[in-house]
Amino acid sequence: MKQSIAENHLGFGDKMKVLILGGAGMIGQKLAHDIAANGLSGDTAHELILHDIITPPWNGKGSPTLLTGNISDPETSTALAASKPDLIYFLSAIVSGDAEANFAKGWDINMRSAWNLFEAIRAEHEASNGRYKPKVIFSSSLAVFSGPYPDTIPDDFFTAPQSSYGAQKAAVELLLADYVRKGFMDGFSMRLPTICVRPGKPNLAASSFYSSIIREPLNGQEAILPVPETLRHWFASPKSAVGFMTHAASISASQLGKHLSLNLPGVSCTVADQIEALHDIAGADVVKLIKREPNEAIQNIVMGWPERFAAKRALNLGFQADKDFKAIIQTYIDTELCHK
Amino acid sequence: MKQSIAENHLGFGDKMKVLILGGAGMIGQKLAHDIAANGLSGDTAHELILHDIITPPWNGKGSPTLLTGNISDPETSTALAASKPDLIYFLSAIVSGDAEANFAKGWDINMRSAWNLFEAIRAEHEASNGRYKPKVIFSSSLAVFSGPYPDTIPDDFFTAPQSSYGAQKAAVELLLADYVRKGFMDGFSMRLPTICVRPGKPNLAASSFYSSIIREPLNGQEAILPVPETLRHWFASPKSAVGFMTHAASISASQLGKHLSLNLPGVSCTVADQIEALHDIAGADVVKLIKREPNEAIQNIVMGWPERFAAKRALNLGFQADKDFKAIIQTYIDTELCHK
Numbered sequence: 001m002k003q004s005i006a007e008n009h010l011g012f013g014d015k016m017k018v019l020i021l022g023g024a025g026m027i028g029q030k031l032a033h034d035i036a037a038n039g040l041s042g043d044t045a046h047e048l049i050l051h052d053i054i055t056p057p058w059n060g061k062g063s064p065t066l067l068t069g070n071i072s073d074p075e076t077s078t079a080l081a082a083s084k085p086d087l088i089y090f091l092s093a094i095v096s097g098d099a100e101a102n103f104a105k106g107w108d109i110n111m112r113s114a115w116n117l118f119e120a121i122r123a124e125h126e127a128s129n130g131r132y133k134p135k136v137i138f139s140s141s142l143a144v145f146s147g148p149y150p151d152t153i154p155d156d157f158f159t160a161p162q163s164s165y166g167a168q169k170a171a172v173e174l175l176l177a178d179y180v181r182k183g184f185m186d187g188f189s190m191r192l193p194t195i196c197v198r199p200g201k202p203n204l205a206a207s208s209f210y211s212s213i214i215r216e217p218l219n220g221q222e223a224i225l226p227v228p229e230t231l232r233h234w235f236a237s238p239k240s241a242v243g244f245m246t247h248a249a250s251i252s253a254s255q256l257g258k259h260l261s262l263n264l265p266g267v268s269c270t271v272a273d274q275i276e277a278l279h280d281i282a283g284a285d286v287v288k289l290i291k292r293e294p295n296e297a298i299q300n301i302v303m304g305w306p307e308r309f310a311a312k313r314a315l316n317l318g319f320q321a322d323k324d325f326k327a328i329i330q331t332y333i334d335t336e337l338c339h340k
Numbered sequence: 341m342k343q344s345i346a347e348n349h350l351g352f353g354d355k356m357k358v359l360i361l362g363g364a365g366m367i368g369q370k371l372a373h374d375i376a377a378n379g380l381s382g383d384t385a386h387e388l389i390l391h392d393i394i395t396p397p398w399n400g401k402g403s404p405t406l407l408t409g410n411i412s413d414p415e416t417s418t419a420l421a422a423s424k425p426d427l428i429y430f431l432s433a434i435v436s437g438d439a440e441a442n443f444a445k446g447w448d449i450n451m452r453s454a455w456n457l458f459e460a461i462r463a464e465h466e467a468s469n470g471r472y473k474p475k476v477i478f479s480s481s482l483a484v485f486s487g488p489y490p491d492t493i494p495d496d497f498f499t500a501p502q503s504s505y506g507a508q509k510a511a512v513e514l515l516l517a518d519y520v521r522k523g524f525m526d527g528f529s530m531r532l533p534t535i536c537v538r539p540g541k542p543n544l545a546a547s548s549f550y551s552s553i554i555r556e557p558l559n560g561q562e563a564i565l566p567v568p569e570t571l572r573h574w575f576a577s578p579k580s581a582v583g584f585m586t587h588a589a590s591i592s593a594s595q596l597g598k599h600l601s602l603n604l605p606g607v608s609c610t611v612a613d614q615i616e617a618l619h620d621i622a623g624a625d626v627v628k629l630i631k632r633e634p635n636e637a638i639q640n641i642v643m644g645w646p647e648r649f650a651a652k653r654a655l656n657l658g659f660q661a662d663k664d665f666k667a668i669i670q671t672y673i674d675t676e677l678c679h680k
Contacts, residue, residue, distance in 0.1 A: 103462075103522060122443075146598055158498040160517070160599045167518040171511050177500070178507040182443060258486055259500045 016046045019080060021071060021117075022091030023050025024057065026198055027139070030238055031089065031245045033060040040087075040249045049085060051076075052092065071113040074120075081120035087249055088187075090114060090138045090172075095205035096165035096301060103164060110168035114138070115175055122184040136176060136187035137248045140261060142234060144170040144191065145306050153309045155263055162304050163206075177260040180253045188253050190244060190314075193236040193266030193321075194305075197332035206301040210235070213271070214278055214329055217289035218337060226295030229272040232307040236266045237322050237331040244319055251317055265321035267328060268308035277325040281333070356386045359420060361411060361457075362431030363390025364397065366538055367479070370582045371429060373400040380427075380589045389425065391416075392432065411453040414460075421460035427589055428527075430454060430478045430512075435545035436505035436641060443504060450508035454478065455515055462524040476516060476527035477588045480601060482574060484510040484531065485646050493649045495603055502644050503546075517600040520593045528593050530584060530654075533576040533606030533661075534645075537672035546641040550575070553611070554618055554669055557629035558677065566635030569612040572647040576606045577662050577671040584659055591657055605661035607668060608648035617665040621673070 018035060022028045032050055037060065040046060048064035050056035055068045069076045071092045092113065093099075099106030117136075124132045143166030144159040161167040173189040180187055198211040209226055210233065216223035236244070244264055253260055269277075279287045311319075322328050358375060362368045372390055377400060380386060388404035390396035395408045409416045411432045420428075432453065433439075439446030457476075464472045483506030484499040501507040513529040520527055538551040549566055550573065556563035576584070584604055593600055609617075619627045651659070662668050 156498045156500075158496045158599075159514075160496075160601075161514065162521065162598055164518050164522070167514045171514045174499075174501065174507045174511045174514070178504050181502065182504070258502055259498075261500075 014045070016040070016043065016087060017049065017083070017085045018046050018087045018089070019049045019051065019083075019085035020089045020091060021051050021080075022089075022093065022139075023066070024052035024054050025091055026200065027195065027238060027241050027245070028052065028089070028091045029056065030242045031091075032056070032058075032064060034242050034246060036061040036064065038246075040246055049083070051080065072108045072116070074116045077113070077116040077120040078123075081117065081124045084124060084132055084134070086134055088117075088134055088136045089245060090117070090136055093139070093165075093169075095203055096141075096143060096163055097204040097206045097208075099165040099168060100163055100206075100301065101204075106164045106168055110165065111171050114172040118175055118179045118185070122179065125184045130183070133183070134185050134187075135249070135252070136180075136185055137245065138172060138176050138187065138189040140169045140173055140189040140191045141166060142191055142193065142263075142306050144173065144261075146304050147306070149306050151308065153263070153306050155310060155313045156259065157263075163301055173261045180260055186253050188248070188251070188256050188260040188262060190248060191261060191263050192241060192244065193234045193264060195238055195241050196235045196328055197336075198238065199332070199336040206298050207305075209298065210274070213290050214274065214332065217278065217286045218282060218329075218333065220289070222289050222291055224293045224295075225271065225290050226293055226298040227271060227302060228294075229275065230270055231303060232268060232270045233302070233305055234266045234268055234307060234309060235322070235325065235328060236264065237328045239331045239335065240266075240320065240322050247319055255317060256313070262314050262317075262319075263309045263311045264314050264319055265311040266309065267322050267325050269325045274325055277329055281326060281329050356380070356383065356427060357389065357423070357425045358386050358427045358429070359389045359391065359423070359425035360429045360431060361391050361420075362429075362433065362479075363406075364392035364394050365431055366540065367535065367578060367581050367585070368392065368429070368431045369396065370578055371431075371585045372396070372398075372404060374582050374586060376401040376404065378586075380586055389423070391420065412448045412456070414456045417453070417456035417460040418463075421457065421464045424464060424472055424474070426474055428457075428474055428476045429585060430457070430476055433479070433505075433509075435543055436481075436483060436503055437544040437546050437548075439505040439508060440503055440546075440641065441544075446504045446508055450505065451511050454512040458515055458519045458525070462519065465524045470523070473523070474525055474527075475589070475592070476520075476525055477585065478512055478516050478527065478529040480509045480513055480529040480531045481506060482531055482533065482646050484513065484601075486644050487646070489646050491648065493603070493646050495650060495653045496599065497603075503641055513601045520600055526593050528588070528591070528596050528600040528602060530588060531601060531603050532581060532584065533574045533604060535578055535581050536575045536668055537676075538578065539672070539676040546638050547645075549638065550614070553630050554614065554672065557618065557626040558622060558669075558673065560629070562629050562631055564633045564635075565611065565630050566633055566638045567611060567642060568634075569615065570610055571643060572608060572610045573642070573645055574606045574608050574647060574649060575662070575665065575668060576604065577668045579671045579675065580606075580660065580662050587659055595657060596653070602654050602657075602659075603649045603651045604654050604659055605651040606649065607662050607665050609665045614665055617669055621666060621669050
């Protein structure tokens with residue numbers, strides 16, 4: 001089932017060239033540092049390029065190329081494709097709350113930029129008489145779905161997004177699938193679970209509280225819970241997210257069949273389950289730092305999000321989820337708190 | 341359930357302004373002539389505008405405005421939206437075979453043009469402080485789907501197009517749904533059955549033979565059948581298609597709920613059923629004019645197309661299909677042959 005990177009590599013240089021779009025972001029950074037340290041599928045000969053709207057920071061092994069630019073400028077896509085990366089992680093996006101508040105900006109950055117890149121790849125593919133055919137791993141989202149949902153959502157559940165962010169992700173999935181089907185590039189879309197616990201500060205994502213209610217109390221700070229505790233959702237740790245990304249490098253579109261959008265495995269739990277896990281690990285005083293403040297705007301977005309996926313195709317392809325929500329909290333403590 | 345046109349009409353003039361994009365096409369022409377003759381939902385006070393890449397012909401009642409232009413030019417969308425139509429039928433497209441052969445042209449005309457128009461509508465909506473909010477009826481396609489299919493395809497079957505045409509239609513569905521959800525316009529997408537019997541000559545659509553094998557023999561000419569007779573598909577007559585369009589004018593997005601793509605009702609039958617119906621109506625000598633010439637390129641496209649839909653939501657909303665395939669042939673004879 002597994003395919004080595006070498007087989008995919010088209011030989012436009014001695015080393016595989018890996019481009020991470022959104023390279024300054026949380027997952028982009030962790031992915032880049034992981035690849036720098038461990039290689040991809042055991043292959044440590046690679047050239048790493050990080051691109052983002054701000055200069056990506058670096059404190060890892062080696063000296064990746066750090067690029068700054070606006071991914072929604074067509075010139076950016078043209079230049080990036082002209083550098084002929086073999087593997088492209090498309091992680092750049094504005095988050096759901098931002099895309100909902102800024103309609104045109106959301107469609108520009110979350111959708112038009114991907115289309116521009118795919119067009120630039122197609123131009124390089126055709127200019128090279130088909131020799132250049134990179135793999136694009138697109139970071140999609142559960143926000144492509146809307147309810148009502150079955151208890152466990154099957155791999156072929158239909159997309160009917162109820163946010164601009166979700167519509168943009170679903171539109172890129174369609175574009176990617178058509179460019180891959182036509183042979184201009186390889187790759188597929190991965191619908192990641194909500195990443196939790198995110199390190200750092202709250203962001204504009206409607207899902208931001210899911211990390212806040214664990215992270216802030218563990219750091220001795222209050223956190224706001226804007227939704228009912230009965231709300232159930234689908235999670236993966238940043239560590240699992242990086243694992244999804246590196247594993248994806250070994251998989252080709254042909255292994256997915258005709259449907260190039262993959263629901264990834266995760267942990268299904270309610271907010272009450274999250275709080276119970278935090279209680280088990282950190283005690284009652286930490287849990288007391290969670291304050292209930294219902295927020296209708298956030299509820300309107302996240303209460304339509306899915307609760308549990310079968311993710312059978314992804315499991316069969318070897319993608320691995322966290323064990324449970326306690327393991328997700330422990331990953332945060334091990335990777336973020338112990339460094340302090 | 342039914343809503344009169346008057347309720348939707350925003351009063352930017354005394355008459356409702358109806359714009360038909362693709363107004364020179366077969367359905368566009370029949371729809372325009374039907375509206376000119378019968379009005380919409382009994383309301384005969386309307387101003388009709390037909391737009392297409394060629395000047396739309398006219399031999400019906402009244403004097404519609406006949407516009408010529410390239411719908412994929414952003415200036416065209418801007419000008420059309422500035423004329424503030426209340427109701428827009430988006431029927432313009434290049435057909436599936438053309439979109440498959442000409443990748444960039446397909447995405448430009450079948451997708452980017454719709455996005456340009458929606459953007460132009462949003463600009464007018466915002467410039468008018470929300471007063472301008474037209475209804476857009478988008479003509480989508482069964483090509484958004486791919487198999488394997490259940491015997492009867494439910495309304496929430498997932499989209500995984502296997503042609504550029506299908507991917508383009510599915511992408512516009514996503515765009516439309518987001519513009520409607522955000523309140524910039526009203527409207528929804530209708531996935532029409534394959535229209536049969538099309539009058540006139542074969543076109544570049546992969547489905548063209550479905551009409552040819554009926555039309556050409558009825559006109560005393562040979563027709564090529566490129567697929568096996570066991571192939572089952574989903575049909576509506578041009579008369580039903582016009583009925584879908586005029587009925588859609590009385591329906592608002594709010595009646596569809598969160599999922600703004602509607603599978604329309606039709607007639608499910610095999611090629612053998614089609615030929616048997618032709619035999620019943622026109623006799624054995626006519627049927628003998630059908631020549632079997634398997635064509636792999638056409639089979640690769642159409643053999644992945646769906647066979648039968650539940651179309652429950654559309655039926656509940658009052659959309660009506662043809663009775664059977666004999667009725668579809670009879671419609672062709674009554675409306676096309678008897679005029680000759």
